[in-house]
Amino acid sequence: MNNIEDIKKEEASCANEEVIYKHKRKIFYSVIKRGFDIFASAAALIVFSVPMVIVAALVWSTSKGSILFKQQRVGRKGKLFYCLKFRTMYITAPHSVATSDLENASEHITRLGKFLRKTSLDELPQFINILRGDMSFVGPRPLIPSEERIHELRHSYGVYNIRPGVTGWAQINGRDKITVEEKAAYDRYYYENRSLLFDIKILFLTVPKVFFGADIVEGKRVDKKRSKKKENKK
Numbered sequence: 001m002n003n004i005e006d007i008k009k010e011e012a013s014c015a016n017e018e019v020i021y022k023h024k025r026k027i028f029y030s031v032i033k034r035g036f037d038i039f040a041s042a043a044a045l046i047v048f049s050v051p052m053v054i055v056a057a058l059v060w061s062t063s064k065g066s067i068l069f070k071q072q073r074v075g076r077k078g079k080l081f082y083c084l085k086f087r088t089m090y091i092t093a094p095h096s097v098a099t100s101d102l103e104n105a106s107e108h109i110t111r112l113g114k115f116l117r118k119t120s121l122d123e124l125p126q127f128i129n130i131l132r133g134d135m136s137f138v139g140p141r142p143l144i145p146s147e148e149r150i151h152e153l154r155h156s157y158g159v160y161n162i163r164p165g166v167t168g169w170a171q172i173n174g175r176d177k178i179t180v181e182e183k184a185a186y187d188r189y190y191y192e193n194r195s196l197l198f199d200i201k202i203l204f205l206t207v208p209k210v211f212f213g214a215d216i217v218e219g220k221r222v223d224k225k226r227s228k229k230k231e232n233k234k
Contacts, residue, residue, distance in 0.1 A: 029196060037137055041130035052124050055086055055116065063110045065091040068125055073142035074151060076163045081134040083142055084125035088113025120210045126166050138199040139165025140187040153184035159191045167206040175209070 045052075056067045069087040072080045093108035109117065116122040129135040135142065142164035143150060154160055170178065170186035178186075190198070 029194070032196060033136065033199065034133075037130050037133075040137065041127045044127045045131070048124055048127070051121070055121055055124065058112055059086050059116075062112045063087075063090060069122075072145060073164070074145055074160070075134055075142060076160060078155070078160050080145065081129070081142075083134070084128055086116055086122040086125060088116050088122050123166060130166070134163070136163040136165045138167060138202050139163050140168050140190065141165065141171060147180075150180045150184050153181065154187055157184065157188035157191065159184075159187045162191060162194070167202060169202060172202060172205045172209055 059067050065087055067087060069085045069089070070082040071085070073083040075081045088110060089108045090110060106114070113122070126135060130137060139162055140154065140159050145151075168187065169190040170183045173186050174182065190202075
C-alpha cells in the first residue's frame with residue numbers, strides 16, 4: 001500500500017515539475033520574443049526610414065487623403081488598437097470593411113496602392129505597432145471587429161492570449177486563399193506550438209511569399225470567379 005502511495009506521490013511530483021518547466025519555458029520565450037520585437041522594430045524603423053519617407057511622399061502626391069491609414073483591429077485579450085499602414089485606397093473606399101468583403105475591391109485601390117499591397121510595403125508602418133507592443137513580428141494577423149466568425153473561433157482556441165503578428169502561420173499557408181475555418185485552425189496550431197524556432201521558420205518562409213506576392217486576393221469578385229469555376233467543374 002505504501003509503495004502505491006509513494007508511486008502516486010512521485011507521479012504527481014513529476015507532473016508538477018513538468019508543468020513548472022513548461023511555464024518557465026513560456027515565460028522565457030515571451031521575454032525573448034518581446035525583446036527581439038523591440039530591438040528589431042527599432043532597427044527596422046531606422047533601416048527603412050528612407051524607403052518609408054519615399055513611399056509616404058508618393059502616397060501624398062498621387063492621391064487625396066492622409067498618408068497613413070489607421071484601422072481598428074482586435075489585438076491581444078480582444079482589446080482594440082489602431083493598426084497602421086500606408087494608405088492604398090481612395091478616400092471614398094469603405095473604412096471598416098475587410099478588403100476581402102469589398103465588391104470590386106480593385107476599383108477602390110489606387111494605382112500606387114496595388115504595388116504597395118502586392119509587395120507588402122504598405123505594412124512598413126506596423127514596425128511602430130510592434131515597438132508599441134500592439135503587435136509582434138510573428139503571430140495571427142490582426143482582424144477588424146466585424147469579422148465575427150473567425151473571432152469566435154480564435155477566442156475558443158485561446159488564440160487571443162498572444163499578440164497578433166505582421167506575419168503568421170496562416171499567412172504562409174494560403175493567406176487570402178484559405179477559408180475562415182482553415183485560418184483559425186492554422187492560428188490555433190501556431191498558438192499551441194509557438195516557439196523561437198517556429199517563429200524563425202515563419203519569418204524565413206515569409207520572405208519568398210512577400211517577394212512573389214503569393215496568395216493575395218483582393219475582394220469578392222475574385223471569390224465569385226473561383227466559386228463559378230468550381231460549379232462548372234461539377
